Each structure stands twice: as structure tokens, then as C-alpha cells.
Amino acid sequence: MQSILVLGAGQSSPCLIRYLLDQAEERDWFVTVADRDVALAEQRVAQHPRGIAMASDMTDMQLLGSQIEDADLVVGLMPPRFQPVIARECVRAGKHLVTASYRDESMRELDADARRMGVLLLPEMGLDPGFDLMSAMRIIERVHGDGGVIGSFESYGGGVLGPDSRANPLRYGITWNPRNVVMAGEAGASFRDAGRIKIIPWHSVFSRTWPIEVPGVGPMEAYANRDSLAYQQTLGLDEAGTMVRGTLRYPGWAELWHQLVRLGLPNEHLRVPDLPERHWRDVTEMFLPRGASGTSVAERVADYLGISRTGGIITKMRWLGLFDREPVGGEGTTIAEALASLLRRKLELPETEPDLVILQHQVIARYPDQGDRLERIVATFTRYGEPGGETAMAIGVGMPLVLGVRMVLEGRIPLRGSHLPTHPMIYGPVLDELEREGLRFEEVVGEPTEDDLAELEA
Amino acid sequence: MQSILVLGAGQSSPCLIRYLLDQAEERDWFVTVADRDVALAEQRVAQHPRGIAMASDMTDMQLLGSQIEDADLVVGLMPPRFQPVIARECVRAGKHLVTASYRDESMRELDADARRMGVLLLPEMGLDPGFDLMSAMRIIERVHGDGGVIGSFESYGGGVLGPDSRANPLRYGITWNPRNVVMAGEAGASFRDAGRIKIIPWHSVFSRTWPIEVPGVGPMEAYANRDSLAYQQTLGLDEAGTMVRGTLRYPGWAELWHQLVRLGLPNEHLRVPDLPERHWRDVTEMFLPRGASGTSVAERVADYLGISRTGGIITKMRWLGLFDREPVGGEGTTIAEALASLLRRKLELPETEPDLVILQHQVIARYPDQGDRLERIVATFTRYGEPGGETAMAIGVGMPLVLGVRMVLEGRIPLRGSHLPTHPMIYGPVLDELEREGLRFEEVVGEPTEDDLAELEA
Numbered sequence: 001m002q003s004i005l006v007l008g009a010g011q012s013s014p015c016l017i018r019y020l021l022d023q024a025e026e027r028d029w030f031v032t033v034a035d036r037d038v039a040l041a042e043q044r045v046a047q048h049p050r051g052i053a054m055a056s057d058m059t060d061m062q063l064l065g066s067q068i069e070d071a072d073l074v075v076g077l078m079p080p081r082f083q084p085v086i087a088r089e090c091v092r093a094g095k096h097l098v099t100a101s102y103r104d105e106s107m108r109e110l111d112a113d114a115r116r117m118g119v120l121l122l123p124e125m126g127l128d129p130g131f132d133l134m135s136a137m138r139i140i141e142r143v144h145g146d147g148g149v150i151g152s153f154e155s156y157g158g159g160v161l162g163p164d165s166r167a168n169p170l171r172y173g174i175t176w177n178p179r180n181v182v183m184a185g186e187a188g189a190s191f192r193d194a195g196r197i198k199i200i201p202w203h204s205v206f207s208r209t210w211p212i213e214v215p216g217v218g219p220m221e222a223y224a225n226r227d228s229l230a231y232q233q234t235l236g237l238d239e240a241g242t243m244v245r246g247t248l249r250y251p252g253w254a255e256l257w258h259q260l261v262r263l264g265l266p267n268e269h270l271r272v273p274d275l276p277e278r279h280w281r282d283v284t285e286m287f288l289p290r291g292a293s294g295t296s297v298a299e300r301v302a303d304y305l306g307i308s309r310t311g312g313i314i315t316k317m318r319w320l321g322l323f324d325r326e327p328v329g330g331e332g333t334t335i336a337e338a339l340a341s342l343l344r345r346k347l348e349l350p351e352t353e354p355d356l357v358i359l360q361h362q363v364i365a366r367y368p369d370q371g372d373r374l375e376r377i378v379a380t381f382t383r384y385g386e387p388g389g390e391t392a393m394a395i396g397v398g399m400p401l402v403l404g405v406r407m408v409l410e411g412r413i414p415l416r417g418s419h420l421p422t423h424p425m426i427y428g429p430v431l432d433e434l435e436r437e438g439l440r441f442e443e444v445v446g447e448p449t450e451d452d453l454a455e456l457e458a
Numbered sequence: 459m460q461s462i463l464v465l466g467a468g469q470s471s472p473c474l475i476r477y478l479l480d481q482a483e484e485r486d487w488f489v490t491v492a493d494r495d496v497a498l499a500e501q502r503v504a505q506h507p508r509g510i511a512m513a514s515d516m517t518d519m520q521l522l523g524s525q526i527e528d529a530d531l532v533v534g535l536m537p538p539r540f541q542p543v544i545a546r547e548c549v550r551a552g553k554h555l556v557t558a559s560y561r562d563e564s565m566r567e568l569d570a571d572a573r574r575m576g577v578l579l580l581p582e583m584g585l586d587p588g589f590d591l592m593s594a595m596r597i598i599e600r601v602h603g604d605g606g607v608i609g610s611f612e613s614y615g616g617g618v619l620g621p622d623s624r625a626n627p628l629r630y631g632i633t634w635n636p637r638n639v640v641m642a643g644e645a646g647a648s649f650r651d652a653g654r655i656k657i658i659p660w661h662s663v664f665s666r667t668w669p670i671e672v673p674g675v676g677p678m679e680a681y682a683n684r685d686s687l688a689y690q691q692t693l694g695l696d697e698a699g700t701m702v703r704g705t706l707r708y709p710g711w712a713e714l715w716h717q718l719v720r721l722g723l724p725n726e727h728l729r730v731p732d733l734p735e736r737h738w739r740d741v742t743e744m745f746l747p748r749g750a751s752g753t754s755v756a757e758r759v760a761d762y763l764g765i766s767r768t769g770g771i772i773t774k775m776r777w778l779g780l781f782d783r784e785p786v787g788g789e790g791t792t793i794a795e796a797l798a799s800l801l802r803r804k805l806e807l808p809e810t811e812p813d814l815v816i817l818q819h820q821v822i823a824r825y826p827d828q829g830d831r832l833e834r835i836v837a838t839f840t841r842y843g844e845p846g847g848e849t850a851m852a853i854g855v856g857m858p859l860v861l862g863v864r865m866v867l868e869g870r871i872p873l874r875g876s877h878l879p880t881h882p883m884i885y886g887p888v889l890d891e892l893e894r895e896g897l898r899f900e901e902v903v904g905e906p907t908e909d910d911l912a913e914l915e916a
Binding site: 058059060061062084085088091092109110112113186187188189190193194196197198199200201202203204208226227229230233261262263264267269270271272273285286287289290335 | 516517518519520542543546549550567568570571644645646647648651652655657658659660661666684685687688691719720721722725727728729730731743744747748793
């Protein structure tokens with residue numbers, strides 16, 4: 001019997017855990033699900049005979065060490081800040097690790113140790129990063145196979161509500177760790193723009209957006225998503241003069257979030273004493289300098305930021321409850337945590353609505369052997385979740401993870417050290433299997449637009 | 459024989475290591491100094507019979523583990539990002555740890571484990587944090603002993619050049635890890651202002667400064683330094699309506715740094731390919747949006763930021779070399795690292811000049827038993843380094859560390875778990891000893907100013 005330890009039973013986990021348990025009998029697996037919230041872990045395992053729920057505690061090294069020691073493979077779904085600890089313990093214990101998080105510095109640093117210990121560290125094996133990377137690789141492979149060269153590669157992803165949803169004015173539903181929504185853009189963003197590297201600091205990320213049209217969904221907005229240059233290296237796409245990763249939201253999200261960042265609310269470094277008992281209006285007031293003008297918090301915020309006192313942004317802030325005489329509640333010690341629980345409550349996915357996950361690659365390829373013919377490829381993946389059931393997000397994150405776990409346990413990925421799913425040994429088989437499960441991109445191939453041509457010539 | 463492992467042989471370490479070695483024979487110590495740069499470690503040990511230099515590698519857990527295993531006590535002078543790893547290994551191996559870094563989340567989380575293992579984790583035992591905390595405790599103790607209540611506590615610190623130095627236009631010399639200069643303010647800042655909590659995001663920290671007069675030095679500027687609320691809790695000063703920690707620089711530093719933060723240069727998240735070969739002017743250009751106006755990088759930067767094309771800020775940026783056709787050099791992969799090596803080169807402490815370390819507490823106390831008499835205490839510590847020799851910074855960081863190490867090894871601090879030097883068992887004896895070594899504050903006690911009174915009444 002092979003033993004799988006799933007660390008984290010949060011919103012991204014249900015599909016993964018269900019699939020693992022469903023196949024456990026046939027493949028002779030045993031699945032341990034550990035979460036800080038043991039009741040949540042129990043709910044996921046649902047008394048399956050091949051599964052068990054446990055409490056996890058990332059501050060108790062002995063507990064974590066012994067849980068990892070007892071497993072053959074670990075799936076990491078914890079917040080990214082725990083990844084270094086988990087990866088280190090896995091290497092120490094000689095256990096493989098598959099995660100849906102970005103490969104961070106610690107993963108890179110552990111590469112040599114992992115090889116030495118015969119361990120595979122496989123991060124970025126979820127939806128985004130994960131499915132996006134693998135599907136990008138397949139497009140690149142095809143263009144290169146046809147003798148083409150890629151001039152521009154833009155890759156977008158987002159998890160939102162359906163385009164007709166009226167569930168909330170932000171048209172966003174929380175389907176993953178809201179911490180990542182709150183701290184989005186924190187690292188700033190880099191990308192390649194017509195041959196030149198561009199870098200945007202956090203406080204400008206949400207003000208430098210551009211429109212994206214998603215087939216079947218409609219107009220959306222994109223903001224630059226983290227490190228597109230690392231993405232370019234990962235994809236081995238040195239040839240592309242333009243390389244941008246973007247996050248997709250419905251229009252209006254970014255202008256709101258830009259002002260929240262300017263105000264300073266997304267802060268997970270500073271701890272505020274007695275935060276749960278404080279009222280939101282008092283918390284918001286903390287970010288205003290003494291003597292700001294206006295008779296209400298809302299007016300002072302609007303004046304300080306230089307936005308309309310009655311416009312869309314301040315209206316959405318009010319709807320979120322930032323000016324309410326309501327206690328923050330929860331157990332958070334930072335404003336980022338308070339904001340995350342606020343979003344979790346205000347932007348809860350309605351029981352009657354599906355979520356929507358979107359991935360899109362926009363590629364411009366040139367074929368020197370065909371008289372320099374130019375081609376524009378738009379490959380779009382959209383998937384709706386089951387209302388009240390599994391979210392598209394959980395399916396999109398879980399399916400690639402499951403397939404990765406299976407292949408590692410079957411010995412079909414004999415790599416050791418730290419690798420990404422862009423490795424040819426991984427992405428091909430996983431994409432074939434995902435397609436059988438109905439997770440596929442729709443492609444539109446055509447001629448480049450005038451904007452594209454201007455971009456290429458810049 | 460007791461074995462001391464010093465992790466890190468950087469700019470803050472010389473005084474610490476010299477003192478440890480000087481006393482090694484008498485106290486039967488053996489001192490191991492480990493640094494990534496083994497030559498630097500060798501230089502510090504200088505073939506002392508009671509010392510040895512080793513290579514350290516924070517990515518090699520086996521090496522670090524065995525080095526810690528061999529020690530009785532560890533002194534951590536590594537960059538703060540390694541503190542969680544070091545602390546965890548110390549707890550695992552049952553070894554005490556004394557550091558000059560802030561107590562971070564990991565230290566807090568390890569408290570229970572440390573108690574279980576009989577380990578003392580003692581961070582914030584350097585200059586700032588360290589000497590500042592201990593000296594603040596002594597003032598608070600005295601005011602309380604006299605029946606007083608503290609209404610306002612402001613605490614400032616900084617390491618700069620002498621007031622008459624003309625070594626560089628920024629009047630700053632690098633005497634500690636320049637990474638901390640580059641990333642200063644990153645966490646934002648919180649403080650208590652006339653009873654109200656205020657929070658400033660990073661991109662506003664350097665634009666909300668105020669003047670401070672330092673006796674014997676002259677006018678300086680202060681910006682809010684990190685988490686003053688945590689500082690208030692550490693000092694047990696719930697009674698104070700105003701509690702601010704500030705960093706001191708000569709006037710002009712903050713307005714320059716504010717624009718560098720706005721531009722986005724201090725970024726240690728994003729990696730830029732081939733950074734060492736790129737020219738500084740091209741690096742700076744990365745932070746400008748496409749199509750920025752102006753015929754030179756300098757003009758485009760000035761226009762984009764909305765600052766004078768010919769004023770003091772752009773002049774200092776030019777002096778730093780940000781518009782030069784010079785390769786970045788070094789081995790850094792992020793702009794923050796590039797900026798750190800630039801500062802190290804441009805702001806090198808001249809061989810012929812001393813550095814200057816300043817700590818200052820400004821306290822307003824009220825004595826209810828004395829007809830509500832108000833008192834203004836200004837306690838200032840200034841210390842110049844030895845030109846070409848040990849810096850004031852290394853002395854200020856090293857002396858409290860040495861005393862902490864000695865007390866722990868002598869069994870005079872029988873605490874276990876994670877503690878700060880504000881513990882009465884620690885700060886009293888350490889301050890007495892520091893005073894014998896000539897490290898003392900000068901106090902001026904007088905009446906509050908009109909500004910103070912307005913502040914208290916706000």
C-alpha cells in the first residue's frame with residue numbers, strides 16, 4: 001500500500017481528495033488529510049475506509065516530521081509561506097512532494113539536497129501555475145514543430161463568477177485562499193514588452209490594466225501577474241519579444257483594488273492589537289493621516305485618495321463594509337487577515353451559482369519557411385463549477401495534482417530534484433489525461449490584428 | 459570548554475567576534491565563525507588559537523545541523539530571512555540562540571517547542587533592536603518608580619556619517635547589511651498618534667517625515683520605523699497615547715528614497731535575467747511605462763515621477779549612477795540586490811571618517827502625585843566609530859550581543875522559550891555592563907514644549 005499525505009484541506013482541495021479516495025481501493029492507496037482545522041479535514045475524508053483526517057500544526061516540527069515520515073508522497077496545499085518548511089522536511093525524510101504553489105527560492109535551494117536524497121519536488125502542478133504552463137508548452141511545441149518562431153506570448157488566468165452573475169457588485173467569488181486575493185501584486189510584476197523588460201511596483205500594478213476579450217464570457221480586464229520573465233525561462237521561450245502573464249477580472253475590480261493598495265489595507269506585516277473587536281470604520285481611519293478633510297470616514301478616504309466622494313469606487317468600498325460600525329471579528333492580527341475574512345464573507349460563492357475559471361493564451365507565431373507568414377493563436381479554457389458542489393477552481397487545481405501524484409507513485413516520473421511540469425516527461429501525459437477528463441482548450445487560429453503588428457514592430 | 463557558533467561574519471560582526479575571542483581564554487570558550495564567505499570568516503578569526511573559521515551554507519541542512527549540534531550556543535548574524543531556519547535547527551538540537559534580528563513570527567511559533575527542549579531564543583539583542591529597548595525600559599522603570607505615567611514615547615535610531623562629512627551627497631555610509639537600507643519600510647509602518655493607531659504603507663513611509671534635533675549633531679529627519687505597536691507591547695507601555703519609533707537620516711535622504719520606492723527599484727521578489735551585464739540606465743528604464751516623455755532616461759524618470767528635471771532628487775539619482783551606461787556587475791538577480799551593491803560601493807564608509815550611531819528617546823511623563831507635573835525627557839546616545847577600524851555600528855550591535863552570550867553561558871538567564879531583552883532579568887545587568895564599557899545615554903530633563911502639550915491634548 002502507498003500512503004499519500006495531503007497537507008491542507010482548504011477550498012482548492014475537495015476535488016483532489018475525492019479523486020484520490022475514489023481511486024484508493026483500485027490503486028492500493030491510503031490517503032491522510034491533515035489540516036489545522038481537523039473538522040474540515042474530516043469533512044473532506046467523509047469516513048472513507050481508505051482515508052483518515054488529522055490535525056496539522058506547522059509550528060510543531062515533530063508532528064509535521066512524523067506525519068511526513070509515515071507517507072510515501074506528500075501533496076502540499078498549505079499557504080505558500082509554509083512551503084519551505086514542508087519541502088525541507090520532505091527532503092529530510094526522503095519523500096516526494098507535489099504542490100500547486102509557485103517554485104520559490106527554497107525549492108530552488110533544495111534541488112541538490114533533493115537529488116542526494118532521491119526526492120522529487122514538483123511544484124506548480126495545479127491550475128495556474130500548472131495547467132497553464134503545460135498547455136502553453138503544447139502550443140509552443142506545435143509551433144516549433146511546424147518550423148515557427150514565437151514573437152509574442154500572453155497568458156491569462158482568473159477565477160471569477162459567471163458573466164451574468166448579480167451576486168455581488170465586484171462580480172467575484174472566493175474560491176481559493178482569500179489571502180492570495182488580498183496580497184495579489186505584492187511582489188510587483190515584470191514582463192517583456194516588445195523586446196524590453198518592464199517592471200511595475202505593487203502600488204502601480206492595479207492601475208496599469210488592459211482589456212481582454214474572452215470568447216463566451218465577454219470583456220474583462222487584465223493586470224500583470226508576478227514574474228513573467230521567470231515564466232518565459234520556464235517555457236524556454238527566449239525568442240519571444242513580448243511575454244506577459246496577466247490575471248483576469250471583470251472590469252472595475254482593478255480600479256477599486258488600486259485604491260485599497262494606495263490606502264495601504266493589504267498589509268500582512270503589521271499586527272494591530274485587539275483587531276477583532278475594532279470597528280471597520282476605525283480600521284479604515286488608521287490609514288488616513290491626521291487632519292484629513294471630510295466629515296465622514298468615506299469622505300476622508302475619497303478626499304485623501306483624490307477619488308469621487310460618490311463614485312463607483314467609494315460605493316464598492318462602502319458595500320464591502322469598510323466604513324461600517326461593525327466589528328472586524330475573526331481571529332486575525334493583521335489588516336490583511338481581516339480583509340481576507342471580509343472578502344470571504346462578502347464575496348462568498350452563492351450556493352446557486354457556478355464559479356468560472358478562465359485560462360487564455362494569445363500567441364503570435366511567425367513561420368520563416370512559409371514566407372514569414374504570421375499566425376495569431378487564441379487558446380481559451382473556460383470551465384464552470386457545479387453550483388453548490390465542486391468549484392471549477394477545485395477541479396482545475398485538483399485534476400493536474402491528482403495526475404501528478406499518480407504518475408509519481410507509478411514511477412512514471414523518474415526525475416529527482418526540483419522540477420516543473422514543463423518537463424516533457426510530465427506535461428504530455430498529463431494533458432492527454434486532462435483532455436480525457438474534459439479539461440481542454442478551444443483554439444482560434446487566424447491572422448494577426450493591426451495592433452498585433454504594431455506590437456511586433458515596436 | 460563552551461563552544462560558541464557565530465553564524466555570519468558581515469559588517470556588524472567584528473566587535474562581537476573580537477570580544478568573544480579576547481575573553482575566550484579566560485572564560486574557556488571556543489569560537490567558531492561561519493560565513494558563506496569563508497575568507498571573511500578567516501579574517502575575523504585572524505588565526506586566534508581559540509577560534510576557527512568555517513564555510514556556512516544555509517541551503518545545506520546537514521551542514522547547518524551539524525554545525526549547530528557541535529555548539530553550546532549560537533549567535534545569529536545572518537540576514538533575517540534565514541532566522542526561521544536557524545531558530546528551528548537550534549530548537550531541534552537543544553541549543554540556545556542569541557541574535558540581533560527582530561523577533562519574527564517563526565520565533566513566536568517556536569516558543570513552546572523551545573521551552574520543551576530547554577532552549578532560550580533571545581532575539582533583538584543588538585543595537586536597534588536591542589540597546590534601544592533596554593535603555594527605554596530603564597527610563598520607563600524610573601518614571602514608574604517615581605509615580606509617573608508616560609503619555610508619549612518616541613524612540614529614534616540611525617547609523618550615519620558624521621554631521622560634517624562631505625564624503626557623499628547623501629551623507630550616509632554603509633555600516634550594516636545594505637539590503638536592509640534598500641528594503642527599509644517594506645513592511646509599512648504603524649504607530650500610535652495621540653491615542654489613535656496610524657498605519658502607513660511602504661509607498662508613503664518616506665513621504666511622511668518629521669524633523670528631529672539631535673544634540674551635538676544637528677537637524678535630522680525621521681521616518682516611521684516598522685511596528686511601533688509591537689514595540690509598545692514589548693515595553694509594556696499601554697498607557698502611552700503616542701508611541702512612535704523612527705529612523706533618523708540627514709535631511710534629504712527620505713525625499714530621494716520616496717521617489718526610488720515610487721519608481722519601484724527596491725524589489726527583491728522579481729528576478730531579472732542577466733542582470734550583472736545590464737547597464738544601470740537600462741535597468742532604470744524598466745520602471746518607466748512605454749512611451750514616457752523626455753529625451754534622456756533622467757528626463758523620463760523626472761517627468762514620470764513629476765519631480766524637477768534639474769533638482770536635488772534627480773541630481774542624487776544621477777550621482778548614484780542610475781542613469782549611467784555602466785554594467786550593474788556583481789552576482790545579484792534582483793534589482794534590490796543590484797541596488798544594495800551600488801550603495802555599498804557609492805556609500806562606502808571612508809577610511810578616514812568615523813561612522814556615527816544615534817539612539818534617542820523623547821518621553822513625556824506626567825506625575826499625578828505631584829500636581830500633574832509634566833516632564834520632558836530627552837535621552838540621547840551618540841557614538842562615533844574608529845576611522846578605518848571598528849565602526850560604531852559594529853560596537854553598538856556587538857556589545858549587547860557579547861553580554862547576552864556571556865550571561866546565557868554563565869547560567870545567569872535561566873529563561874526558556876522565546877524572550878526579549880526587556881525582561882528584567884536581562885536589561886538591568888546588561889545596561890550596567892554597557893555603561894562600564896562607555897555606552898550610555900545623556901539625558902536632558904525639562905518642561906514639555908507647546909507642541910508637546912498640543913500633542914498630549916489632541
